[in-house]
Amino acid sequence: MALMFSLHRIDFVSRLWFAYWTGLSGAAMIAGRILTHSLLGRVRHAGLNLQHVAIAACGEHCEEIIQKMEAKQAAGFRAKALYNLGVGGRVTSSVAVFDQHAAFVGYVREQKIGEVWLALPLSEERAILKLVDEFRNDLINIRFMPDVRALALFEGSITELLGVPTINLAAPPLPPNAMLIKELFDRVFAFGALVAVSPILLACAIAVKLSSRGPVFFRQCRKGADGRVFTIYKFRTMRLHEQQQGVLKQATRDDPRITRVGSFLRRTSLDELPQFFNVLRGDMSVVGPRPHALEHDDLYQNIVSGYIHRYRIKPGITGWAQINGFRGETDHIEKMEGRVAHDLYYLRNWSFGLDVKIILATIFKGFHHRNAY
Known part of the structure; x- marks a missing residue:
């Protein structure tokens, strides 16, 4: 329609109506998104519409993941279980902590937890492969959040190069x-x-x-x-x-x-x-x-x-x-x-x-x- 207007080939549609309609529709869509986001945040703060997560992590990276989850409660993720493969992770009392693989896996299936996050360093390859193989035949979302702080100079941001997800270990820190x-x-x-x-x-x-x-x-x-x-x-x-x-x-x-x-x-x-x-x-x-x-x-x-x-x-x-x-x-x-x-x-x-x-x-x-x- 904009092309037709510019070429003066469409006279049966009012240009003024088109401008009003575009502006009002755009404003209504933006307002609707903002309202939905606000209401969804309130609902999730109230403990509804949540996605429970089981986290396999160790050390400070474990604490960091839980802190980010608590800071962004409107995202709707809540830690339900923690498989602690290391020492020193700070965990809230509402989170069930497991030190054994079998107990963690059994709890995830028993509670029907739909998200398993593997927040582990690359050195824990054996544990990562074991968990992925364990839940291969379950309808569970498995997400890998590698701890690359030992390798990365700056926080390891993720980009896409040639269609391949890439973790930046040493690259310009500002997007x-x-x-x-x-x-x-x-x-x-x-x-x-x-x-x-x-x-x-x-x-x-x-x-x-x-x-x-x-x-x-x-x-x-x-x-x-x-x-x-x-x-x-x-x-x-x-x-x-x-x-x-x-x-x-x-x-x-x-x-x-x-x-x-x-x-x-x-x-x-x-x-x-x-x-x-x-x-x-x-x-x-x-x-x-x-x-x-x-x-x-x-x-x-x-x-x-x-x-x-x-x-x-x-x-x-x-x-x-x-x-x-x-x-x-x-x-x-x-x-x-x-x-x-x-x-x-x-x-x-x-x-x-x-x-x-x-x-x-x-x-x-x-x-x-x-x-x-």
Whole structure:
């Protein structure tokens, strides 16, 4: 009908009626779905329309599955029995716990439980095959929820490649839609920030130029997303000096290379403001793991576990590590390990709300820090 309208080949149907009908029908369908979802959630919270589940699991993965089930009660799943193949799973008193295969299988059949979830690590292959074989001739849904935390760097999300279900063990932790949201926010925020701080940028540029001979901006190659190298911009805070090829000397407290203006810019983090241009260019994000010099990347990626995975996303002007005190000089390996641990935590737990929280923390308490010198 839309094609006919556009070609002016259908005159016996009112265009106005068609627009009203489409809008009202769409709104009614959406409202109906929302109402049904709300009522179904209330019914399930009341203990009706539930699907009872028997879980075979062990260790912390067992506790995690039960916690998610309790947190999302509107989904309608309730744990009825647990086959504990390990030690240390937290189980509510309403769940029957079994340590023996035969007793668990008998209870599932006796109670006519329709769902069996195998939340087991791959090392429990024998137990998995035994349970699948046991219920092969029963009308029971058997679902495999592998515990891949020992293998996966991030939470093992599932995708489909060539029609085959695939568990991501080491892959970009943010889905494409999240990356798009982050990208749009970065560009809008960076443009607004540059407009807002343009007088400060101008004042800093003049102060740097007058403080000592040399360019206003300091340029250095850093790694971006997926290891792509880009040029990062900062206000120059040091006097011009000779640097040995392939050797990078970090700024230290009372470093004689730092100018008086540069010292102020570093303490207040104003030297980082030109990096909003990097965000507009698409090299960086507002929030993300801080990029390090290439020499540091070469040094630490082989001695700090998970270091290189910081570059799964774009590096940021500020980040979770920075607002938690991991800034400035990394003169001990423990400092770099702490920074990397916080960066990986950010990647595992990213949300738009977390980005906003980090930005607000940076604005109110992150510009001046005792480790910034």
